[in-house]
Amino acid sequence: MKLGVLILAAGQGTRMKSAMPKVLHNIAGKPMLAHVIERAQQLHPAKIVVVYGHGGEQVKQQLSSYDVQWALQEQQLGTGHAVMQGMPALDSVDKVLVLYGDVPLIQTDTLQHLIDASMETSIGMLTVRVDEPHGYGRIVRDEFERIIRIVEHKDATADELTIDEINVGIMAMDRSELTAWLEALNNDNVQNEYYLTDVIDMAVNDGHVVASVQPHSAEEVEGINDRVQLAKMERFMQRQLARQLMLQGVTLMDPERVDIRGSVRPAEDVTIDVNVILQGEIEIARGVCIGANSVLKNCSIGENVTILQNCVIEDAEIGSNCTIGPFARIRPGTVLNDGCHIGNFVELKNAQVDCGSKINHLSYVGDTTVGRNVNIGAGVITCNYDGAYKHRTVIGDNVFLGSDTQLVAPVTVESGATIGAGSTITRDAPADQLTLSRSKQVSMAGWKRPAKESS
Numbered sequence: 001m002k003l004g005v006l007i008l009a010a011g012q013g014t015r016m017k018s019a020m021p022k023v024l025h026n027i028a029g030k031p032m033l034a035h036v037i038e039r040a041q042q043l044h045p046a047k048i049v050v051v052y053g054h055g056g057e058q059v060k061q062q063l064s065s066y067d068v069q070w071a072l073q074e075q076q077l078g079t080g081h082a083v084m085q086g087m088p089a090l091d092s093v094d095k096v097l098v099l100y101g102d103v104p105l106i107q108t109d110t111l112q113h114l115i116d117a118s119m120e121t122s123i124g125m126l127t128v129r130v131d132e133p134h135g136y137g138r139i140v141r142d143e144f145e146r147i148i149r150i151v152e153h154k155d156a157t158a159d160e161l162t163i164d165e166i167n168v169g170i171m172a173m174d175r176s177e178l179t180a181w182l183e184a185l186n187n188d189n190v191q192n193e194y195y196l197t198d199v200i201d202m203a204v205n206d207g208h209v210v211a212s213v214q215p216h217s218a219e220e221v222e223g224i225n226d227r228v229q230l231a232k233m234e235r236f237m238q239r240q241l242a243r244q245l246m247l248q249g250v251t252l253m254d255p256e257r258v259d260i261r262g263s264v265r266p267a268e269d270v271t272i273d274v275n276v277i278l279q280g281e282i283e284i285a286r287g288v289c290i291g292a293n294s295v296l297k298n299c300s301i302g303e304n305v306t307i308l309q310n311c312v313i314e315d316a317e318i319g320s321n322c323t324i325g326p327f328a329r330i331r332p333g334t335v336l337n338d339g340c341h342i343g344n345f346v347e348l349k350n351a352q353v354d355c356g357s358k359i360n361h362l363s364y365v366g367d368t369t370v371g372r373n374v375n376i377g378a379g380v381i382t383c384n385y386d387g388a389y390k391h392r393t394v395i396g397d398n399v400f401l402g403s404d405t406q407l408v409a410p411v412t413v414e415s416g417a418t419i420g421a422g423s424t425i426t427r428d429a430p431a432d433q434l435t436l437s438r439s440k441q442v443s444m445a446g447w448k449r450p451a452k453e454s455s
């Protein structure tokens, strides 16, 4: 059986009140359409076709890394019309699964159940009972509980409006039959649209039993039409992601107050305090503690690292047994080897720091190689930028930099050197010597502080 997946994503999404197409709005740091595509991919279909329309170029561009085919629906004339646009690209498949680009949390196993059910009867659909069916298509069943048709809210009678079983919109059917049903569709309804839902009626007339499958929860199949629903689905997804982390051995001080916007690979015995945001690709080794309000993006954290509160770490590698923060900022290109200490109000950028070195207070270290067991005093600055170019600073092993030193790059401090506090270093400092640049201290005897004349 060759499966084709058709994702409907051409709707305008006016209720989002956004210049950006609805399906590009993010859930857990990724466009909602990307979630739908990834879940479809897990079914290993022969083809995935996305029907796009509104803001289509932007959608194609942002999702260009996915192996899908695109079908344009120039005018949004209804879900049935949207499916028609995608069918030519699916002419070689046996079964078509229709998904919505704005229903991002659909579970792959639910879809698999639907496909399996549709194998027996040739057509199947997802339905769910909800407390507030307002706006949805209602599932009309006969006295034997068999589905006989779907009636759209706007076309429903008062009786039909009391039905609480709704059409989620997700269906699976044989391609050849679907093709024939689509040819027979008309737009003779209140909205003058070609309704995909009318194929149910046609299937029943052709003597088919329509299989129905239910999702694990109503949230799984909830569509996103406005930013209130977007926020609700974001929370729902975050709870799932937090639960996964906990089951992998991560202690979350409060699972409601952590945000995962990417993929996190944690080892066991990791502890994450409140209001931590994890973005992009994150790898966290055993025994790591991440303090409150820290933001980590694309980084790997070695064993037993402690990140104290309010740190920002991006595109960096942290070796084992390091201590970072509070209030440290570690910028792209930074690599800390094992056992480093990075303290408060320290900014590192493209700095490679070898084992056991300490930068504990109020420093900027950028474009710098730091050797082993270096002590960088409070307020040390690497002056790496001359207004046009960036230059490197090289600091050898066992160097001691006194507080408030400025290193004017390009410059090298050789191993074992000591730099006196308050120095401005513009030339290389030799190994194992004290180097300092400092004006002589003077005291003036008999000097009087100016004072206001008394009147």
Ligand code: UD1
Pocket (backbone or CB within 6 Å): 008, 009, 010, 011, 012, 051, 073, 075, 076, 077, 078, 079, 080, 081, 082, 100, 101, 102, 135, 136, 137, 138, 150, 152, 166, 167, 168, 169, 194, 195, 196, 197, 223
């Ligand atoms: C549709 C169903 C309704 C169901 C509801 C679930 C029909 C006629 N009705 O209603 O039974 O309860 O979904 O949310 O199918 N789209 C296109 N092109 C179009 C129209 C829609 O690509 O011309 C896409 C949208 O981007 C969206 C999906 O199809 O992803 C559903 O469209 P929407 O307008 O939300 O459908 P409803 O009228 O709400």
Ligand code: CA
Pocket (backbone or CB within 6 Å): 223, 225
């Ligand atoms: Ca909808």
